[in-house]
Amino acid sequence: MAGVAGRLARLWCSGALSSPLQVTRFPALQLHLCGPAMRASQKDFENALNQVKLLKKDPGNEVKLKLYALYKQETARRNYVDLVSSLSASSESSIQVTPAADRKQPGSDALVVTSQDGITTITLNRPDKKNALTTQMYHDIILALEAASKDDSAITVLTGNGDYYCSGNDLTNFTDIPPGGVEEKARSGAVLLRDFVDCFIDFPKPLVAVVNGPAVGISVTILGLFDIVYATDRATFHTPFSHLGQSPEGCSSYTFPKIMGPSKATEMLVFGKKLTAREACTQGLVTEVFPDSTFQKEVWVRLKAYSKLPPNAMRISKQVIRNTEKEKLHAINAEESNVLRERWLSDECMNAVVSFLSKKAKL
Numbered sequence: 526m527a528g529v530a531g532r533l534a535r536l537w538c539s540g541a542l543s544s545p546l547q548v549t550r551f552p553a554l555q556l557h558l559c560g561p562a563m564r565a566s567q568k569d570f571e572n573a574l575n576q577v578k579l580l581k582k583d584p585g586n587e588v589k590l591k592l593y594a595l596y597k598q599e600t601a602r603r604n605y606v607d608l609v610s611s612l613s614a615s616s617e618s619s620i621q622v623t624p625a626a627d628r629k630q631p632g633s634d635a636l637v638v639t640s641q642d643g644i645t646t647i648t649l650n651r652p653d654k655k656n657a658l659t660t661q662m663y664h665d666i667i668l669a670l671e672a673a674s675k676d677d678s679a680i681t682v683l684t685g686n687g688d689y690y691c692s693g694n695d696l697t698n699f700t701d702i703p704p705g706g707v708e709e710k711a712r713s714g715a716v717l718l719r720d721f722v723d724c725f726i727d728f729p730k731p732l733v734a735v736v737n738g739p740a741v742g743i744s745v746t747i748l749g750l751f752d753i754v755y756a757t758d759r760a761t762f763h764t765p766f767s768h769l770g771q772s773p774e775g776c777s778s779y780t781f782p783k784i785m786g787p788s789k790a791t792e793m794l795v796f797g798k799k800l801t802a803r804e805a806c807t808q809g810l811v812t813e814v815f816p817d818s819t820f821q822k823e824v825w826v827r828l829k830a831y832s833k834l835p836p837n838a839m840r841i842s843k844q845v846i847r848n849t850e851k852e853k854l855h856a857i858n859a860e861e862s863n864v865l866r867e868r869w870l871s872d873e874c875m876n877a878v879v880s881f882l883s884k885k886a887k888l
């Protein structure tokens with residue numbers, strides 16, 4: 526059997542499985558693994574592996590995504606066991622290891638919200654994953670924006686921790702397929718996307734992006750809905766939607782042509798041209814670029830000064846500037862989300878995601 530599934534399955538062989546997931550549409554791998562009592566033995570697993578190798582028909586992208594999800598679960602379980610073993614080796618150890626089931630949901634510390642000096646700052650905090658956005662993070666950002674819209678702060682900031690601002694949608698989100706299959710996944714993804722972008726359209730206070738490093742995908746497109754975008758000169762702006770078999774979101778199909786003209790917008794959104802911070806500033810997407818060495822200092826001095834301005838006046842002025850477009854932006858958001866829902870089900874998109882995941886897993 527050629528391709529990703531074969532390579533995934535070879536790695537899969539590295540341990541037993543205990544996932545409740547059912548591998549469907551893949552008769553030779555009809556594993557119904559419902560718990561430790563029914564866990565596949567190493568031998569079962571090796572048999573399955575051999576069957577996989579003999580398959581002549583490609584199992585399809587949906588199965589490949591499920592295989593990748595299983596591979597990640599296995600890797601996480603092994604890491605957990607290794608960590609516990611290393612702790613047990615030291616009887617003097619004072620470290621407490623909390624069982625995975627009792628821990629907070631993944632992603633719960635991937636977003637840090639602080640309020641100081643009249644500024645609420647929402648920080649993307651997955652620096653080892655370049656601040657890629659998990660499904661949980663979209664939900665958490667919606668909640669953080671709702672809270673910030675009502676708190677005492679005058680200004681709200683979105684920024685990233687580490688060398689990246691954000692690498693866009695976490696492509697492993699595609700492996701979390703519900704019982705309703707990829708169609709249900711695409712439907713719920715489109716609803717979440719629409720809700721997420723709606724929050725930016727409706728946000729009532731000055732909203733500032735402090736772009737501390739490269740930005741990719743949806744973290745770039747929503748910049749058109751921010752009031753100010755400050756960027757380090759190290760930042761780049763990249764929307765590789767065609768490469769991913771996807772299409773623009775975040776209202777960028779409307780805001781980008783309006784900000785930079787249709788031709789420059791097409792270079793970015795259709796051909797995936799990556800802009801430097803200076804280019805993005807020349808084209809109006811970025812408000813101002815700062816040298817990386819003084820970026821944080823200069824930006825925060827500036828924002829602290831702005832945050833002392835009368836908050837109601839700032840809020841009302843923003844609304845005067847933005848309100849005329851709101852209805853249109855909501856309609857555009859709905860349309861973009863619908864189009865993307867279809868795109869997510871396309872072979873072009875599935876192939877691009879599987880390709881990224883197989884490289885990531887070094888298959």
Ligand SMILES: CCCCCC/C=C/C(=O)SCCNC(=O)CCNC(=O)[C@H](O)C(C)(C)COP(=O)(O)OP(=O)(O)OC[C@H]1O[C@@H](n2cnc3c(N)ncnc32)[C@H](O)[C@@H]1OP(=O)(O)O
Nearest residue numbers: 653654655657692693694695696697714717718742743885
């Ligand atoms: C509700 C749903 C809404 C969805 C809206 C639609 C949104 C669309 C988009 O945002 S499209 C853009 C998607 N993003 C990408 O395609 C970027 C993918 N990542 C990369 O190309 C690269 O990782 C990079 C250029 C961002 C950084 O490259 P490099 O400096 O070489 O670092 P690494 O690749 O080693 O990255 C470190 C670590 O992070 C993982 N990672 C980075 N970005 C993502 C991502 N978007 N999704 C998942 N994982 C990501 C990368 O795999 C590495 O992980 P590892 O250490 O190997 O486990």
